[in-house]
Amino acid sequence: MILTSNTFTHQLIEQTVRINDIVLDGTTANGINTRFLATRVGNAGKVLSYATTKDNANAAAASLFMSGLSDRVTLLGKTLDNQFINELGSQNQISFAIFDYSDDAKNVNDRPTDYLQQISYVLPRLTHGGLLIVKFEQVPEAWLEYKNNLLEADYSQASYITRFVQTDVIERI
Template identity: 70%
Template sequence: MIPTTQTFIHQLIEQAVHVGDTVVDGTTANGINTRFLATRVGSTGRVLSYTTTKDNANATAASLFMSGLSERVTLLGKTIDRQFVAELGLQDQASIAVFDYSSDSENNHDRPDDYLDQIDRVIPRLTHGGLLIIKFNVVPKTWLDYCQSLLTADFKQATYKTDKTQIYLIERV
């Protein structure tokens, strides 16, 4: 059986995230990835979750509260910006960062113009072996150009594609 892209992402998260890790959900949307990440980091880890709409923030906050996971998540009502390093912690790094611009997260029409700027802020803050996961229904040319610009000595890349969605994986070496 071929896994859905959402199942594939969750399998990667299960393998890569450990109790106590810090992780980033750069596109909270419906909160599905934030909740899953929160289950993996345990009570000693934390999730930085970025959402740009009040409806998404309220729905995610309520879901986290009902699941008993709200203590593990810092829910920020904005996109990743120049304050990211302070929000992450000056000495901290993330083991995984997820940017889901697909219909799975109900976020396929909400890719901001500065999404590459956000990714540029996150990638250097990944641990060695840390993963950036980005998911699209329609892959923008700017993303393909960005992937080609990354140095192979610093990053490994892979893709996973189904009939509707494509996932790009970037591992910091």
């Protein structure tokens, strides 16, 4: 059986994220990844979630409330920016981060122009063994160049490609 990109991603979350972890959804959109992350971190964990539109933030907030997961999520109605370290906490690191620019999250057309800068804020804040997932329907050339320039001594990489989505996995060594 060939896994969908969403199933593959959620299996990685199940294998990586532990109770009490701090994790990040950099592209909340329909909230599917935020909700799934919230189920994994437990009551003492934290999901930092960035919803770029008011409609996305409201929909995600309602869904989290109905699921009983609101207390585990800090839902920010903005894009991830240079305030990220303050929002995370200067001493905190994250074990898992996702930037989903695919139709899985209903986010295929919402990639900001500064998405590489956003990823650059997050990558060094990963724990050792932490994962960063980036998903695209159409992979931008700039992304390929960015990930190819990461130091192999610091990061290992893999890609999972389905018919419509490429899921890139970067692990901090």
